[in-house]
Amino acid sequence: MRSSKDLAKRLRFDRFPRPDRFRRSYALLGIVAMLAGVGGWFLLNRTMHDRQYLPGPVSQAHATFGDRCDNCHDQFHSVRNEACLKCHEVRVHSEFEPRTPHCAECHVEHRGGQTLLALSNANCVDCHRQLVTKRSPAIIQAEIPTFAAHPTFAPLRAGQTDRAALRFNHRIHLTSDKIAKADTLTCASCHQPNRAGTLMLPIRFEPHCKRCHKQELQGPTGSIEALHKSPEVVRADLIAQLSVVGIRDADAIFAPAAPHLPGRRADVIDDSHSLREYQERWLTKFEDALYKPLQEAPPGVPRQGLLELNKYCYLCHFPGAATAADQRPSIEATHIPRKWLLHAEFSHRRHELIACKECHASAATGELTTDINLPNKERCARCHVDGVLQSAGTACVSCHLYHDTSRRAALRAGRRREQTTEVFTGKEPPGGVKP
Ligand code: HEC
Ligand code: HEC
Ligand code: HEC
Ligand code: HEC
Ligand code: HEC
Ligand code: HEC
Ligand code: HEC
Ligand code: HEC
Ligand code: HEC
Numbered sequence: 001m002r003s004s005k006d007l008a009k010r011l012r013f014d015r016f017p018r019p020d021r022f023r024r025s026y027a028l029l030g031i032v033a034m035l036a037g038v039g040g041w042f043l044l045n046r047t048m049h050d051r052q053y054l055p056g057p058v059s060q061a062h063a064t065f066g067d068r069c070d071n072c073h074d075q076f077h078s079v080r081n082e083a084c085l086k087c088h089e090v091r092v093h094s095e096f097e098p099r100t101p102h103c104a105e106c107h108v109e110h111r112g113g114q115t116l117l118a119l120s121n122a123n124c125v126d127c128h129r130q131l132v133t134k135r136s137p138a139i140i141q142a143e144i145p146t147f148a149a150h151p152t153f154a155p156l157r158a159g160q161t162d163r164a165a166l167r168f169n170h171r172i173h174l175t176s177d178k179i180a181k182a183d184t185l186t187c188a189s190c191h192q193p194n195r196a197g198t199l200m201l202p203i204r205f206e207p208h209c210k211r212c213h214k215q216e217l218q219g220p221t222g223s224i225e226a227l228h229k230s231p232e233v234v235r236a237d238l239i240a241q242l243s244v245v246g247i248r249d250a251d252a253i254f255a256p257a258a259p260h261l262p263g264r265r266a267d268v269i270d271d272s273h274s275l276r277e278y279q280e281r282w283l284t285k286f287e288d289a290l291y292k293p294l295q296e297a298p299p300g301v302p303r304q305g306l307l308e309l310n311k312y313c314y315l316c317h318f319p320g321a322a323t324a325a326d327q328r329p330s331i332e333a334t335h336i337p338r339k340w341l342l343h344a345e346f347s348h349r350r351h352e353l354i355a356c357k358e359c360h361a362s363a364a365t366g367e368l369t370t371d372i373n374l375p376n377k378e379r380c381a382r383c384h385v386d387g388v389l390q391s392a393g394t395a396c397v398s399c400h401l402y403h404d405t406s407r408r409a410a411l412r413a414g415r416r417r418e419q420t421t422e423v424f425t426g427k428e429p430p431g432g433v434k435p
């Protein structure tokens with residue numbers, strides 16, 4: 001039996017304990033271990049510098065400075081957003097987000113290779129499953145846990161129309177028998193993809209309309225073509241063209257009505273024969289023709305081909321707001337949308353094996369500019385199916401940007417293209433390509 005006295009004997013009460021042998025060897029061992037540690041560290045330090053602490057190589061994009069840990073790390077904290085923002089521009093996802101996540105939540109470091117931009121849907125659904133926004137009332141759907149639960153695209157919601165101010169009838173152009181067989185139009189006659197292959201280039205008069213809708217006017221000695229420019233430029237150009245014609249064909253234009261005398265005309269050019277009067281007279285004639293209002297058939301009356309009523313400006317355009325005192329005609333800006341899905345990215349090139357009509361079925365039969373012939377979400381979901389390995393995928397980031405919701409074209413164009421170092425050091429705008 002152990003008494004408390006026995007136990008007490010094993011305790012030491014001396015205030016300055018004598019070093020015993022066991023303890024001495026303990027300390028020695030410690031010193032040796034420490035020296036080995038310092039030696040090891042020294043060795044590693046000489047050969048590997050800071051990399052000895054590295055849990056895995058930094059990403060390829062950061063490899064050039066990955067050795068200098070203090071670019072991202074400081075001694076007392078885990079990596080903070082400020083460290084990244086020393087080199088990268090801040091582009092907040094949404095001004096209405098109640099919390100700004102850490103960069104490292106999405107951009108994983110030290111896994112080498114390609115992980116820096118390899119996001120999973122969890123990174124987005126984290127917030128978008130049950131979105132909290134500072135905007136009230138919220139204007140976007142709050143619950144988007146998957147692509148299947150994804151809302152209808154904004155331009156296809158009830159009440160949306162194409163508000164471009166340009167008359168155009170797809171059906172007539174694709175079927176009219178007034179267009180020669182050899183000249184039959186297809187989608188590609190007017191719609192060509194841009195260089196990146198993402199969106200279609202804007203429609204332009206010269207390559208797409210002019211060959212059939214030339215703005216030709218019957219002038220004093222032959223036909224004159226009006227430029228396709230703003231009415232002021234058109235007017236200045238017509239005056240210039242009239243001068244050329246007037247000088248070149250002076251005899252034909254200014255000769256007296258009954259030229260019974262042989263040889264050149266010698267009498268004084270009075271007001272009724274001046275160049276100025278001639279120009280004004282013809283200009284008025286031209287502008288009256290060019291800016292003749294289009295009178296569409298009233299409702300109920302069988303529709304007539306509009307081209308038979310008017311082949312000039314207001315066949316396609318609408319008159320703009322009234323202009324200054326000189327009664328100059330004007331043209332309403334067309335505002336043909338260049339990008340329809342403002343909150344998403346789409347690439348025609350990635351779908352070039354799919355016929356246009358698979359996604360724009362109604363375009364060929366559409367008669368009105370106000371029609372919107374874009375595919376709906378269900379169309380995309382035929383190929384982009386959640387959780388099906390063979391599908392085209394439903395990664396949120398394949399269709400959306402995260403940082404750039406600023407609508408800046410240059411930033412969008414640069415997405416996924418490798419950025420140059422100059423971009424990040426601010427010497428070059430994002431998306432710029434080096435020669
Ligand atoms: C481009 C920035 C960057 C550089 C350079 C960098 N790191 Fe990191 N490191 C990170 C991020 C981001 C994390 C993620 C954890 C966090 O939030 O702190 C991390 C985490 C770590 C961790 C924690 C281990 C883990 O997996 O969570 C260690 C240890 C580490 N880094 C060491 C280093 C060392 C040593 C160097 C220099 C050779 C270095 N890092 C260089 C960004 C960087
Ligand atoms: C010392 C400057 C510097 C710091 C600090 C830095 N980066 Fe970078 N980062 C760069 C440069 C330079 C590139 C571009 C490399 C290239 O052109 O391939 C880059 C590229 C990237 C890319 C794009 C990768 C790709 O494949 O296009 C991401 C994402 C990124 N950094 C995130 C971060 C995050 C997150 C942090 C903070 C943990 C951080 N960076 C800290 C300089 C820095
Ligand atoms: C920290 C929370 C949070 C995270 C994480 C998040 N979002 Fe958002 N997102 C928001 C908020 C808040 C809005 C703005 C709501 C509003 O306008 O009222 C928004 C808006 C959007 C919009 C529509 C508006 C626009 O300007 O484009 C899209 C698309 C979007 N997010 C996609 C994504 C994707 C893709 C990811 C993942 C890479 C993601 N979000 C991650 C909070 C978040
Ligand atoms: C196959 C492409 C595709 C995928 C995958 C996709 N989206 Fe979208 N998303 C779109 C398109 C297209 C729009 C419409 C954009 C517009 O109207 O401007 C949109 C719109 C949105 C909007 C705005 C909604 C609104 O009410 O206006 C949010 C938020 C959004 N997506 C989040 C997500 C999230 C989160 C994921 C991942 C779970 C995701 N999206 C996956 C194509 C996609
Ligand atoms: C003679 C030229 C021409 C041809 C041929 C043509 N388009 Fe268009 N398209 C236009 C013009 C002009 C606009 C802009 C006016 C508008 O917004 O309707 C337009 C707009 C569009 C739009 C966007 C606006 C909307 O209506 O949804 C789509 C999509 C489109 N066309 C698809 C097609 C397809 C598909 C074909 C082939 C079946 C086709 N187009 C053939 C001239 C043409
Ligand atoms: C290949 C020749 C050709 C091209 C190219 C062409 N058009 Fe036409 N367009 C015609 C013909 C022919 C008609 C008359 C069709 C009819 O009445 O059957 C017509 C008719 C029209 C009409 C009147 C439609 C109606 O409702 O009666 C408008 C508006 C029009 N074109 C605009 C355009 C625009 C804008 C472009 C360029 C984007 C264009 N056209 C390109 C040949 C063409
Ligand atoms: C056959 C149809 C057609 C006729 C006729 C036509 N235009 Fe256009 N016009 C277009 C199309 C398509 C565009 C948009 C693409 C472009 O800018 O070239 C346009 C654009 C314009 C613009 C630029 C508007 C803007 O949005 O900034 C002006 C200005 C213009 N036209 C003036 C005229 C004038 C003046 C006439 C008559 C002399 C005329 N147009 C006749 C089809 C036509
Ligand atoms: C997989 C579906 C799909 C196919 C196939 C497709 N488009 Fe599109 N198209 C879209 C979507 C989505 C948009 C809206 C893109 C945007 O503006 O954000 C669009 C937009 C357009 C526009 C409006 C201008 C623009 O780029 O926004 C035109 C014109 C157009 N498509 C023509 C065509 C033609 C011509 C073809 C055949 C060569 C074609 N599309 C094939 C899905 C498709
Ligand atoms: C007929 C099948 C089909 C339809 C319909 C379809 N897609 Fe796709 N999509 C694909 C295929 C295949 C890919 C390529 C996948 C890959 O490269 O991994 C793709 C790729 C994409 C990409 C990635 C492009 C990139 O730059 O990486 C986006 C964004 C996209 N689709 C959006 C859409 C949208 C939005 C719709 C509906 C308007 C749609 N798709 C309809 C088959 C389709």
Ligand code: HEC
Pocket residue numbers: 081084085088090101102103104105106107117119123124397400401402403404415416419430
């Ligand atoms: C919710 C996820 C998420 C967070 C948080 C996030 N990013 Fe990104 N980041 C992305 C996605 C997705 C891309 C791909 C391109 C895009 O969507 O803009 C990207 C691309 C980038 C790129 C390269 C391409 C470009 O647009 O310049 C840089 C650099 C970058 N992020 C830096 C940062 C920095 C710095 C932070 C912290 C302030 C951060 N990211 C926070 C998701 C995120």
